[in-house]
Amino acid sequence: EADIYQTPRYLVIGTGKKITLECSQTMGHDKMYWYQQDPGMELHLIHYSYGVNSTEKGDLSSESTVSRIRTEHFPLTLESARPSHTSQYLCASSDQGASYNSPLHFGNGTRLTVT
């Protein structure tokens, strides 16, 4: 089983609060990703990183930001949480890009509820 960890697993927070979702991997992967997943819907890419100090926005418009100061760590921050941010957030990593045959390794996600 892959070694990629997300904390917290569940978070309930009020509107306007600043939150950081943590993601760490111990596999030395350069590529890391954040996905958003709602029930019955496909995963949407919100941020990705191909290495230290490299971050890009994904396909889904997001008010979150990410940083990649260390290879193993890829936190996601919401400066001001809103009810529309309520969702499941999944972090993933891989040793090569999507066009190569290396699988994504996912964490178990953070279920965020904004009241």
Added chain:
Amino acid sequence: KNQVEQSPQSLIILEGKNCTLQCNYTVSPFSNLRWYKQDTGRGPVSLTIMTFSENTKSNGRYTATLDADTKQSSLHITASQLSDSASYICVVSDRGSTLGRLYFGRGTQLTVWP
């Protein structure tokens, strides 16, 4: 438009029975096709990855097939177990950019009853 469509949306089978899940895609240019299993409350776990030249790939009781001409894939589960209850997600990668991107289906929710 690059898309991945899965069917059925949900499926209920009895323990010990076989089942087949379908995936149709329009992603081009094609690089590889992946099947993931996602248990409730967990992250997806990779089952198989197939390239253009591979017609079939197995992982235990899971067998994936790929027809790149018709842009269809299937995941066959043999002798189902209660632990097979999960969402099965088809993911297709393109090679339109240096590192490619992934297109996700919405998944098939499989329930195995005793």
